[in-house]
Amino acid sequence: MITQNESQPLFSDHVDMRMVTANGDHNGNRNALVRLDPDHPGFKDHDYRVRRNAIAQIAMTYKPGSPIPEAPYTELEHGVWQTIWKALGLAHREHACDEYLACLERLAFATDRIPQLAEVSQKVEAISGFRLEPVAGLVEPRIFLESLARGVFLSTQYIRHHSTPLYTPEPDVAHEIIGHAVTLASKRLAELNRLFGEAVKRTKLDSAFDRLARIYWFTIEFGVLREDGRIKAYGTGLLSSAGELAEMHKAELRPLDLEVAANHVYDPTHYQSVLFCADSFDQMYEMLREFLLSW
Numbered sequence: 335m336i337t338q339n340e341s342q343p344l345f346s347d348h349v350d351m352r353m354v355t356a357n358g359d360h361n362g363n364r365n366a367l368v369r370l371d372p373d374h375p376g377f378k379d380h381d382y383r384v385r386r387n388a389i390a391q392i393a394m395t396y397k398p399g400s401p402i403p404e405a406p407y408t409e410l411e412h413g414v415w416q417t418i419w420k421a422l423g424l425a426h427r428e429h430a431c432d433e434y435l436a437c438l439e440r441l442a443f444a445t446d447r448i449p450q451l452a453e454v455s456q457k458v459e460a461i462s463g464f465r466l467e468p469v470a471g472l473v474e475p476r477i478f479l480e481s482l483a484r485g486v487f488l489s490t491q492y493i494r495h496h497s498t499p500l501y502t503p504e505p506d507v508a509h510e511i512i513g514h515a516v517t518l519a520s521k522r523l524a525e526l527n528r529l530f531g532e533a534v535k536r537t538k539l540d541s542a543f544d545r546l547a548r549i550y551w552f553t554i555e556f557g558v559l560r561e562d563g564r565i566k567a568y569g570t571g572l573l574s575s576a577g578e579l580a581e582m583h584k585a586e587l588r589p590l591d592l593e594v595a596a597n598h599v600y601d602p603t604h605y606q607s608v609l610f611c612a613d614s615f616d617q618m619y620e621m622l623r624e625f626l627l628s629w
């Protein structure tokens with residue numbers, strides 16, 4: 335059974351600005367936010383923190399365009415990956431949209447070992463031109479979103495603490511790979527990510543940026559659509575969490591309207607109570623593409 339601690343944030347993503355503003359000075363540095371809070375599941379685990387720091391070092395010394403060095407995962411951590419896949423296998427068959435399932439098949443991940451970012455990046459790049467670059471932790475939202483314009487997805491490389499295999503308070507390699515990297519193996523989803531990056535680069539006003547970030551949240555992160563009369567997920571935050579997938583049918587579904595989504599303030603600390611549902615993958619793709627191009 336999947337349990338969640340209600341008092342903990344469920345999931346703080348790249349586009350969730352709360353954690354970022356709480357950390358103060360970070361402008362321009364995509365690796366400025368490496369810090370475990372005292373309530374982080376791994377805070378008291380010395381070995382985990384040493385490994386987190388070693389993996390952070392990879393990101394901090396990484397030169398864009400060079401091969402991504404291997405992260406030193408332990409057997410315990412490969413076990414976390416196995417647990418996540420076990421929970422997600424059935425949930426994906428039930429709740430993932432066809433576009434996602436086709437990508438998953440194309441990438442053919444091992445379910446018993448955490449794949450290295452270098453390998454995932456190579457596979458994705460061959461399909462859509464998108465590549466992954468490692469970052470040490472949560473990235474300032476504008477830096478994260480603007481990098482999409484270059485066809486670069488800034489990806490964390492550590493995995494969540496083994497004591498909470500189905501919960502992470504921050505994006506980790508499981509969310510990045512199972513959520514984002516898989517969807518970036520769809521040419522159409524990769525194009526939408528790129529268009530988001532370009533739209534953000536053209537956005538100067540903070541209020542306009544917030545609107546765009548909310549649309550990213552309600553589509554790329556938490557989007558759902560209708561397929562053969564059923565509600566299916568294409569959002570990475572849903573597809574990388576068995577808990578979110580199990581709960582998504584309890585959300586209030588609203589028809590996909592990007593102006594409405596742009597102004598809908600969400601709570602990233604709980605399962606999403608409102609989701610925007612497209613009539614089909616094609617409708618979502620066309621609507622979002624047109625909107626971003628004319629932004």
Ligand SMILES: [Fe+2]
Pocket residue numbers: 347348505509513514555570571
């Ligand atoms: Fe995400």
